[in-house]
Amino acid sequence: MILNTIKQKKYWVYNVNQEQKWNVVSEFPSIQDAQQLELVKQQEQQMLFAADSTDTVLFRYKPDDEFLTYLKNEGIVLPKMQIADPYSGRFDNLEALSDKAVLTVPYIVTSDLYEEFGLDESINLYGAKHDLVKRLNNKFETRRFAENNLFQTTKGFFCTNEDELRLAYNKLKQEGFERCVLKIAYGSSGKGLKLIDNDRSFNLLLKFITRRNKQFYLLLEGWYTVRQNINCQLFISTEEVQILAVTEQQIDNNGVYMGTNFTPYYEAALVERYKLEMLRLGRLLQGQGYRGICGVDSIIDQEGSLFPIIEINARLTQVSYLISQVMKLKQQYQVVESRFIRFNSSSSLNFNTVYNIVEKAVVPSQENRFLIYTFARHNSIEFDCVLYRVFVLFYGDDRSAVEAMIVRFNGLNGEFKTDIKTEQEV
Missing domain, CATH: 3.30.1490.20 (ATP-grasp fold, A domain)
Structure with a gap:
């Protein structure tokens, strides 16, 4: 990740779900799933893949010890970790963040970030001004911006x-x-x-x-019939606009994110045109004062028409956190994709048990493998079960073999019938 080139000490915070807080209207019928939100917040574990060994990540939830041991065994060099008080949700001893030599890296820059994490407003924050961030994440403003700057729009x-x-x-x-x-x-x-x-x-x-x-x-x-999604990670500084990655999001029929293909195939001419449009977008955002990482969601419809700006994510994204790890994998493997599953069990399963279940299901080989990069678990009193989200990177040289692993992995969605005993029960 481009932030690895910044040598100053960094603290990472994960203030996810801000877009939902910004919605002050209630035009749509909706159900707030507090149980799943607890799992979404635990995606803070993905900061482990972006932070340097000298950095500190601030965790609301303590990661599973077996999961951390697994990551170390997989060659992941872990940063320092600071865990919030489980009762107050506050972090102790954050005075170091007031040092101007320290950089605080949030998921998204917001006006209430300081209060949420108990931070001093004098901290050195990575990213753009919060009012610009909010405007760029607004779907309505994004559409007007695209129309006014003559990008092809839906x-x-x-x-x-x-x-x-x-x-x-x-x-x-x-x-x-x-x-x-x-x-x-x-x-x-x-x-x-x-x-x-x-x-x-x-x-x-x-x-x-x-x-x-x-x-x-x-x-x-x-609603366009999409041939392919196409997505871009931009890095925008005062001096330059840089494309960090072009990926392909996997989206279901309801527009919900399922995973990312980090090694997609697109026609060469289309990719070249897309990159030119993304650089043009980056320069326009640069002119507005935007600095930092920015994700852009785009589509190619069935007729091959490119719509470069469907959404602007003026923040870090899941791809942002994984870029460094993915780049390492791409040096050795031709295919890299991510997916996640949601499931529940009647009893609590530790990480090693879940890993063994996943391994048995996907049937990896020496050439085609997987890496679990998020293990989120929540004890649901309301549903009298344990809820999980497990995110996995699949990688290898045989695309059909990797895709077969993904299909088998997706089959784990739902409920684990826990006649499986955990290691503590054996």
Whole structure:
């Protein structure tokens, strides 16, 4: 990762879920899954792959000791770790962050970052100003920005009332769109959008919205059949704009992130055009004062048309944290992809038990292997079970073999029937 070239000491913090906090509207029917959010927060473990050995990562949740031992055995050089008090959620002894020689690296720069982590506002923070970060993460502002700077954009309309929404929906149907997507300003990984499959689902959603508010501000877009997603990691400094990686996100039919292909294939001419557009975007963001890492989500539709700016993620992303590890793997292997599963069990499974289950399921070989890079676990009193999220990098030289491993891994989603005994029970 480009931050590895910064020699000053760094502290890493993971203030995830900010986009959802920014949504002050409630136009969509939604359920806040506090249980899954506990697992999402534990993706802070991914900071281990970006931080240097002299850095310190601030963890809300103590990682599993077996997981840390596993990472060391896999050759991962771990940074220093500081764990929050499990009751107050606060960190002790953060005076070092006030030293101007120390750089604090958050997941996203926000105005409430200081209060959330108990930080002094005088700290040296990596990234852009929080008001610019918030504006660039706004889906509405992103679309206007793309239109104003003549990037090719998807068909869509801003709507402020029922009549405008009906008119926009009918126009998109006349344009040939079988599905549409309704968006609010903030949200990542499928949050902040609702897919509309037909007239019935449109009318039900419209009824829900207008019952709550007669006036609103929403974005209705046509839902494109995507041939491939294409994604970019930009590094923007005062001196330069640099493309760190071009990857392919794996997205399900509801727009939810499933993983990343770090070694995708695209037509050479298209990649060249995409990189030119990304560098142009980077220079525009640079001119607005943006500094730091920025992720860009783009699509290629069935006709081969490139839409360079679907979303701007003015923050670190999962790819940002993994770049260094992925680059090492790409030096030896032709194929590198990531995926994750969610499952539950009736009893608590330690890391080694879960690792053995995954290994038995995916059947790795000497040439095609896997690395678990996140092991998140939450005891759910509400559901009387233990919830897990496990993120894995798959790598090898045989694409079909790696893809077969991924299929078998995906089969672990759901419930583990725990007639399996944990090591403590044996």
